[in-house]
Amino acid sequence: MNLDNGNGGKAMCQKYIIFFNPRAGDGKAQKIADDIQKRLKIRGQDVAQLVAGGRTEAIQMLIGELPQAKAVICIGGDGSLNAVLTAFVRAKKSVPVGLIPNGTVNNFAQKWGIPLDQNKAFAKIMENNLHSVGIGKCAGQAVVSxxxxxxxxxxxxxxxxxxxxxxxxxxxxxxxxxxxxxxxxxxxxxxxxxxxxxxxxxxxxxxxxxxxxxxxxxxxxxxxxxxxxxxxxxxxxxxxxxxxxxxxxxxxxxxxxxxxxxxxxxxxxxxxxxxxxxxxxxxxxxxxxxxxxxxxxxxxx
Missing domain, CATH: 2.60.200.40 (Tumour Suppressor Smad4)
Structure with a gap:
């Protein structure tokens, strides 16, 4: 597992957590995460990348980091987003979520009009306009779509x-x-x-x-x-x-x-x-x- 805050490993109060599967999209997600981290740090924001070896580990890590998180930025499709929201369901706590679509279908993004373009999606997050969304819950797991x-x-x-x-x-x-x-x-x-x-x-x-x-x-x-x-x-x-x-x-x-x-x-x-x-x-x-x-x-x- 790895929680990289881009600050030499020094602990700090994380505000934005970037969550993604580094193996998705032939490494594209990692490049997007690095770019977003750079942009946020230029804006003076504390930011950390959360990378896990598998879904179960990722959910546990997200639950552990929620008390320190201002928001979670998820790079991926409905499957990656499901891991984030499942962590929220199990923790009985949520924080605002920004989505950078990087999946095969991106159904959630299509429904809610979240831009599929990386730069436009990031711009939406920076506008800081929030909209509440309902989801399903099944056997301790989120049902996003x-x-x-x-x-x-x-x-x-x-x-x-x-x-x-x-x-x-x-x-x-x-x-x-x-x-x-x-x-x-x-x-x-x-x-x-x-x-x-x-x-x-x-x-x-x-x-x-x-x-x-x-x-x-x-x-x-x-x-x-x-x-x-x-x-x-x-x-x-x-x-x-x-x-x-x-x-x-x-x-x-x-x-x-x-x-x-x-x-x-x-x-x-x-x-x-x-x-x-x-x-x-x-x-x-x-x-x-x-x-x-x-x-x-x-x-x-």
Whole structure:
């Protein structure tokens, strides 16, 4: 692990913590971090880079540094941002966050209008305008943009990082079509304090906003968790789903089940082991409880 304040290792009260994965983007994140650190120090700010060997270590380091932090600047996509907000969830404390998008999709940045250009994103942080954002919480982990489970989520788990870099988002669609006949629906129950609903689910997507994959897919902008599920999948339905998703009106498709909720417990009832994906990375197996945390953290926007 390493916490480099760029001051010869001397301890000082850190104000800005720069968090990133140094192995992401062929070393680009490290170059961005160095540039941001230089700019902040020119402005007379105390700053430290937080670099960890893995996600678990990074979260623990972030929790330890929160009492000294004025703000966290995260360089990366939804996955890196998830680590930061998971630290906040577990610490039950947050500080303002600035995002320098450097991921594959950058869904959160696309939703909230955070510039994808490094210099423009940094300028937004320096404007010091804060906006409160709600997120999801599941099994002690933040849900920044989405939680998904079902056959499509399982297919996504099989996509290699090298394939994603080479083909982009198209690799998910290709693998989905290729594996349509190999995957199946799961007998599932959705419930909370006021309702219970059994369902046969081929794929379920739960989002914290009206954006997914960097695009608006819902007409609603209400706060809370947005649940959309496909009960089964056939090749003949792909064009139907694709049209409504691309036009931002997925819920107008009559072949989907959808609703909004603040808290939800999900479990399978057929005994099949079912994993989840949170913000694009593998998450806990069902059963899970997911809840909405309104105005949980402030972002520079």
């Amino acid at each position: 989405s939680l998904a489970f079902g056959s499509l989520a399982s297919i996504s788990n099989d996509v290699r990082q090298s394939e994603k870099k080479k083909y982009g988002l198209a690799v998910y669609g290709f693998n989905a079509v290729k594996n349509l006949r190999k995957n199946h629906s799961y007998k599932t129950e959705f419930y909370n304090d006021v309702f219970s609903m059994p369902a046969k689910v081929w794929f379920c997507l739960i989002t914290t906003t009206d954006f997914v994959g960097g695009r608006r897919y819902l007409g609603t902008r209400s706060d809370g968790l947005h649940v959309t599920m496909l009960n089964n999948m056939k090749f003949s339905k792909l064009l139907n789903y694709g049209y409504f998703a691309l036009t931002g009106n997925l819920r107008k498709s009559t072949t989907l089940t959808s609703f909004d909720v603040k808290k939800l417990i999900i479990k399978t009832t057929d005994g099949k082991l079912t994993g989840t994906r949170i913000d694009g990375d593998p998450g806990p197996d069902l059963p899970v409880k997911i809840e909405w945390l309104p105005n949980f953290v402030s972002f520079f926007m």
